[in-house]
Amino acid sequence: MRDQAEQLRERMQQNRKARPTRLITVSSGKGGVGKSNFSLNFGLGLIERGHKTILFDVDLGLANLDVLMGISPRHNLFHLLEPDKTVWDILERGPGNLEFIAGGSGFTQIMQLEDAKLDRLFSQLEPLHGYADTIIFDTGAGVSKESIRFMLSSDEVILVTTPEPTAITDAYAVIKMIHSRNPQVQIRMVINRATSEREGRATADKLAMVAKRFLNMEIGTLGYITDDPHVSKAVKLQRPFLLAYPESQASKSIRKLVGSYLNHASAPERDSGGGLRGFLAKLKNFVR
Numbered sequence: 001m002r003d004q005a006e007q008l009r010e011r012m013q014q015n016r017k018a019r020p021t022r023l024i025t026v027s028s029g030k031g032g033v034g035k036s037n038f039s040l041n042f043g044l045g046l047i048e049r050g051h052k053t054i055l056f057d058v059d060l061g062l063a064n065l066d067v068l069m070g071i072s073p074r075h076n077l078f079h080l081l082e083p084d085k086t087v088w089d090i091l092e093r094g095p096g097n098l099e100f101i102a103g104g105s106g107f108t109q110i111m112q113l114e115d116a117k118l119d120r121l122f123s124q125l126e127p128l129h130g131y132a133d134t135i136i137f138d139t140g141a142g143v144s145k146e147s148i149r150f151m152l153s154s155d156e157v158i159l160v161t162t163p164e165p166t167a168i169t170d171a172y173a174v175i176k177m178i179h180s181r182n183p184q185v186q187i188r189m190v191i192n193r194a195t196s197e198r199e200g201r202a203t204a205d206k207l208a209m210v211a212k213r214f215l216n217m218e219i220g221t222l223g224y225i226t227d228d229p230h231v232s233k234a235v236k237l238q239r240p241f242l243l244a245y246p247e248s249q250a251s252k253s254i255r256k257l258v259g260s261y262l263n264h265a266s267a268p269e270r271d272s273g274g275g276l277r278g279f280l281a282k283l284k285n286f287v288r
């Protein structure tokens with residue numbers, strides 16, 4: 001039985017003028033550089049600006065985002081394999097009205113699904129196209145096979161790094177890998193935990209210069225996030241820092257970043273990647 005809320009939601013979705021959905025994968029070379037905190041607060045920042053955003057946890061069952069939001073999702077992606085479940089059933093609501101999909105026990109499991117099930121799972125996600133303005137995929141630590149698949153299927157990759165040399169070298173390795181396998185993917189950097197904007201800019205310039213020189217690849221910068229003790233405080237409270245400490249430096253950095261993102265021409269309008277449908281088709285090819 002479909003409940004009223006679900007019917008209403010479907011109707012609203014049908015009434016919405018279909019608009020292109022931007023798909024971004026948030027990745028890093030080194031783990032622990034702030035991807036999940038960035039994805040969550042960036043998503044909330046977009047919502048603040050009236051931009052409908054869905055956050056998708058594609059971490060390998062580590063459930064990072066649930067913990068950061070202080071919620072226990074009732075559903076995850078794998079519930080889509082159940083006969084009566086639709087994508088509207090598995091969309092969870094987090095703080096600040098952020099809609100969220102939990103990855104469940106991980107995408108490695110997806111590779112083991114038989115073809116019919118995989119098709120069902122992917123086609124069930126299609127209604128999200130045109131429903132959300134942006135879908136953010138938060139990937140796990142390091143460069144797993146699954147993260148690579150997401151990066152190569154996306155229109156846009158947001159590569160998070162800190163100014164530390166080890167994080168920068170690992171970020172460069174990701175840039176190189178993407179370049180060799182799908183040079184169409186647009187990469188933009190976010191420099192997290194910068195002690196100043198100057199340090200952030202120097203880090204971004206360094207990476208962009210190396211990519212240009214050795215790969216002849218243009219890498220843009222989306223922005224910088226200050227190293228701010230409010231981030232760790234918010235993590236301990238299990239609340240997003242944008243909501244717990246809206247006036248903190250980290251929150252200010254996020255808002256600025258959101259502004260740059262919204263000013264930038266939308267990826268699906270620029271290329272013919274085919275939005276969510278195209279993304280899922282590519283992802284499926286990589287899975288098989």
Ligand SMILES: Nc1ncnc2c1ncn2[C@@H]1O[C@H](COP(=O)(O)OP(=O)(O)OP(=O)(O)O)[C@@H](O)[C@H]1O
Pocket residue numbers: 028030031032033034035036037038059064139140141142192193225226227228229231232235250
């Ligand atoms: N801007 C920041 N200022 C201060 N501390 C930060 C900042 N960003 C992240 N941190 C710290 O880094 C920790 C790890 O962040 P987060 O979980 O977002 O990283 P991650 O890249 O998603 O990690 P993983 O690779 O394990 O998924 C946070 O718990 C916080 O303590």
Ligand SMILES: [Mg+2]
Pocket residue numbers: 035036037059064139140141
């Ligand atoms: Mg994470």
